[in-house]
Amino acid sequence: MKIFNLLLGVVLATVVTSCTLEKTDYEAELSEVATDEYVFEQAFLLTSNGYQISVEVLNGTFYKGYNEIHLFITDENNETVQNATVTFLPIRLDANEDAYSCPHAYEVGYQADNQYYLGYAVFDEVSNTNATWEFYLTVTIANETFTLQHGVTVASQPNLNLNMTSFTGNNGVQYYIALIAPVSPGVSENELIAGIYQYNEPQVPIGNFPDPTQFSFSEVQGATLLLDPRMPEPSMGNHSSPNNEDLTQGSDGLYYxxxxxxxxxxxxxxxxFQNEGGAVIKGTEVPTDFTPGITGEKSELHIDILF
Amino acid sequence: MKKLVITILFLLCVIPVIAQDTTKEKDSIEILEEVQISKHVKKKIETDLKMAVSVDEFLASSTAISFIKRGAYAWEPLLNNMGAERATITIDGMHVFGACTDKMDPITAYVESNNLAAVDVKSGQEGGLNGATVAGSIDLKRKASTFSMQEQWKGAYQTGFEFNNQQLFNLGNVSYANSKWVAEGSISYRKADDYSDGNNTEVAHSQYTKINSSLGFAYKTSPLASVRVDAIFDEAKNVGYPALPMDLWLSRALITSATYKQLFEKGLVKVWDTKVYFNTIEHYMDDTTRPENLVHMDMPGWSTTYGLLSKINIRKNNVASEIQLNAYNNLSIAEMRMYPQDRSERTMFAYSWPWVTTRYAGLSMNNSLDIAEYSELTFGGSLGINYNRSKYIDFNWIFNPGAPQEKTRLLPSLHAGYNVTVKQFNFAVGAGYGHRAPSVSEGYGYYIYNSFDRYDYVGNPNLKNEISYEGNAAASFSSKKLTVQAKVNYFYIQNYIIGRILSLGSPMNYQSVGVKGYTSLDYATLFNFSMNASYAITENLHWKGTLAYARGLDNDGGNLPFIRPLSYQTSLHYKYKAFGFQTAFSGDLEQQHYSPLYGEDLTPAYSILNFSADYSFRIKDFKTVLQVGAENVLNQYYSTYADWGNIPRMGRNIFTSLQIKF
Structure with a gap:
């Protein structure tokens, strides 16, 4: 009897434990797209007038698209400086030395809870021979003002879920839409967060470089971004999903x-993309037909993601 | 696989050696028979026409059971015109759940006729002993040899060939028994090519290969108690499904159990029977054999179940009771992965069963009270708790935002029946009430493609319990020569679960035309009627006939899908010395009450003629039967109401088989 049990046990154990095909490790597969651990790290450190300014971004790298930027300002005693006035201007120079900027927070405010100055930049180009990025920071502490300049490298964003697009609306205005979340989406309902910005044409003559009035961007207010997600792969036949919600502006200025x-x-x-009054500024409706074998049609305003 | 076969063979050789050492004792386990509550006759695995049948063919010969067919293999049984999710289908009371979201692996696919002894079919709530049900229960009884005072070897070998699909089968089983030990095993192999329809056109992707083996050992621990361990291993490979866009590459099942049985000579309790079981199924579908497909897709599925059932039989005076505890845990996982045309692109993945756990625990009872010698009252009921959990509930939230990840349901059931015999007549009436929980697909399925109506199906975790109210009646007359029986039942099913077109979402599978969500109709009704008659024309010439009719309606008076139209069968059996001749004529009338809403179209009437002849003789001590026959003799081109995609059935099929028993 014992022998049977033993033998049977062995047979069972071998059969039971060995699946012919391995099951998919779904969680591992999801984290594949967002390979890096998303933590804020120092990108560079500036020292001036006895102060240290540490600039932190996710992974310590600037990527094309939306970048949240943290500035830590400390004095000689390593004490956090809380009452500085900080302005920030990212400038891109092309091969002809023409200067451009991108959507950014010009005034960088202090976050008492986190003890840093919070800003952002939406880089619209990756650093290359035709695009050199530089940061211009103006810091005023106790009536003492100093200016800092630092070159940065903008890398391409490996995670398409943080992709961006820029376009000219039919009102002639230059707009930018940058995805902020979900960083690592799932096969599920995902909260979609995007920043929508516009370029403000300068109203005053050019002053000394870098003149912030020439590089003015602002968050678009009260607009609506109608959403229609699709799988463009021909085999998916223009597949869509239910229960999506259009993006509207939250209290922090971002769109949810x-x-x-x-x-x-x-x-x-x-x-x-609709303005506050509901007028269409950009974008076309996508047919809802099920078209297997044909690459899905896209709106003239769209962002591709992958996960 | 090789290892397993070798081990099994080894075990088969080794057991008798060990077993022979044991001394013979007075056997009392044989003397007490199990108390049988139900009056249902358990059917033997053999139809009138054909002695070497598959499990499917056998079930198809019962009037209460019809089939949905997606090809030549693994037909889905419909009991009282209701699918597997409304019936409990068990093997010796054990719950086994298929691992295919397309229901291509009903439990009946994982057994073979040579390891089954009988199939016990109970209609409606009477079948609630093994768990909550609406339609009833189908319990596949495995072969279990009894202990024997004298050392006994038994065996059978069956082989045959079917010409239409070049099916070759070899079935063998052997058992050894003495007063202390029983050891038995079976092995079978079937291989079939594509079959041809009535126009002699080959139906592509209808081939299959199946290996099945089983093993059982019993040991008598005391004069009144025994333990038994059983295992079934089944492997099917390269199984084509002509009605589907993909085929089965491989499926494997391991079904194991250990049983302890104790008999009592005195007292209220007569038998105590307890079983623990474990089974695991893997089922891998893909479409590598369908180069015409636009998308390459894999659909693997896994289903693992373990459970316990414990039953006592009580008898006192004129009351007999059967009380059973059922508990099981099942984990169902199914994945789909689509490959983009540009293979360097990332694949697309989703769960069609997002790791769904089902736990059930219930207590059921069946009682029979002999009121007088000729009348009997049966009554019983059960109360079960059903728990579901979807690990990746995110998937379900896409269509059902905020649905609970876990859900517990209470499933009560009651039934009663009265049976009276007046002279040559017997009358029975009964009623039942019962709940069932939605199945894994109905509750948690995600884009499960149904090639019958070409919709992707999505489950709903918030579905209510389906509640069935049923009534049934039967009347029969039997004399020496003539037997006539009529049966009727009616189900009123509240919250009837069915797929309805959703205005949301768009299809995922490229063949599908839209998305259907499982929803509850207010109610649906189902009516089943059947009539059987048999008449002995002479001592050697017997006639049998059956007639069955069913009607299913939803709450708007629309037709329910998969309801069989009026069907009939008439057969003659003639015996002359060692020869036997059978002929059967059967068919369905036109399916007038079809349901376009659920993808059905009008199926025309058909009738087919079958014929067979057998000859029994002895080779030394071996009982031998040789059979030849033909199914669909007239080579009719037909498909039935339940054939997916109106795939034609097999045309003329000549079969031969040889059975040797010792």
Whole structure:
């Protein structure tokens, strides 16, 4: 009897424990797209007038798209400086030395809870021979003002879930839409957060370089971003998902909506961008037909993601 | 696989050696028979027409059971015109759940006729002993040899060939018994090519290969008690499904159990029977054999179940009771992965069953009270707790935002029946009430493609329990020569679960045309009627006939899908010396009450003629039967109401088989 049990046990154990095909490790697969650990790290450190300014971004790297920027300012005693006035201007020079900027927070305010100055920049180009990025910081502490300049490298964003797009609306205004969340989406309901910015044409003549009035950007107020997610892959036949919510502005100025991803893979977020009055500034409707074998049509305003 | 076969063979050789050492004792386990409460006759695994049948073919010969067929293999049984999610299908009371979201692996696919002894079919709530049900229960009884005072070897070997699909099968089983030990095993192998329809056109992707083996050992621990361990291993490979866009590459099942049985000579309790079981199924579908497909897709599935059942039989005076505790835990996982045309692109992945756990615990009872010699009252009921959990509830939230991740349901059931015999007549009436929980697919399924109506199905965790109210009646007359029986039942099913087109979402599978969500209709009704008659024309010439009709309606008076139209069968059996001749004529009338809403179209009437002849003789001590026959003799081109995609059935099929028993 014992022998049977033993033998049977062995047979069972071998059969039971050995699945022919391994099950998918879904959680591991999801984290594949966001390979880096998303933590804030120092990108560079500036020292001037007895103060230290540490600039932190995610992974210590500037990426194309939306970058939240933390500035830690400390004095000689290593005490946090809380009452500084800080302005920030990112400048891109092309091969002809023409200067451009990108959406950014010009005034960088102090966050008492976190003890840093909070800003952001939405880089619209990766550093290359035709794009050199430089930061211009103006810091005023106790009536003492000093200016800092530092070159940075903007890398391409490996995570398409943080992709961005820029376009000229049919009102002639230059707009930027940058995805902020979800960083690592799931096959689920995902809160979709985006920043929407516009370039403000200068109203005054050019002053001394870098003149912030020439590089003015602002958050678009009260707009609506109609959302229609699709899988563009031909085999998916223009597949979409239910229960999505259009993006509307939250109290922090960013835009919030809901996107449902029904499976992993390539997705296109098709948008129609409407101003406060509901007029369409950019974007076209996507046909809802099920078209297997044909690459899905996209709105003229869209962002491709992948997870 | 090789290792397993070798081990099994080794075990088969080694057991008798050990077993022979044991001394013979007075056997009392044989003397007491199990108290049988139900009056249902358990059917033997053999149809009238064909002695070497598959489990599917056998079940198809019962009037209460019809089939949804997606090809030549693994038919989905419908009991009282209701699918597997409304019935409990068990093997010796053990719950086994298929691992295919497309229901391509009903439990009946994982057994073979040579390891089964009988199939016990109970209609409606009477079948609630093994768990909550609406339609009833199908319990596949495995072969279990009894202990024997004298050392006994038994065996059978069956082989055959079917010409239409070049099916070759070899089935063998052997058992050894003495007063202390029983050891038995079976092995079978079937291989079939594509079959041809009535127009002699080959139906592509209808081939299959199946290996099945089983092993059982019993040991008598005391004169009144025994333990038994059983295992079934089943492997199917390269199984084509002509009605589906993909095929089965491999499926494997391991079904194991250990049973302890104790008999009591005195007292109220007569038998105590306890079983623990474990089974695991892997089922891998893909479409590598379908190069015409636009998308390459894999759909693997896994289902693992363990459970306990414990039953006592009580008898006192004129009351007999059966009380059973059931508990099981199942984990169902199904994945789909689609490959983009540009293979360097990332694949697309989703769970079609997002790791769904089902736990059930319930206590059921069946009683019978003999009121007088000729009348009997049966009554019983059960109370079960059903718990579900979806690990990746995110998937379910896409269509059902905020649905609970865990859900517990209470499933009560009651039934009663009265049976009276007046002279040659027997009358029975009964009623039942019972709940069932939604199945894994109905509750938590995610984009499960149904190629019958070409919709992707999405489950809803918030579905209410389905509540069935049923009534049934039967009347029969039997004389020496003539037997006539009529049966009727009616189900009123509240919160009837069915897929309805959703205005949300768009199809995921490229063949599908839209998304359907499982929803509850207010109610649906189902009516089943069947009539059987048999008549002995002479001592050697017997006639049998059956007639069955069913009607299913939803709450708007629309037709329910998969309801069989009026069907009939008439057969003659003639015996002359060692020869036997059978002929059967059967068919369905036109399916007038079809349901376009659920993807059905009008299926025309059909009728087919079958014929077989057998000859029994002895080779030394071996009982041998040789059979030849033909199914669909007239080579009709037909498909039935339940054939997916109106895939035609097999045309003329000549079969031969040889059975040797010792």
């Amino acid at each position: 909506g809901v996107v449902n991803y029904t499976m992993t893979g390539n997705w296109t977020l098709n948008f129609i």
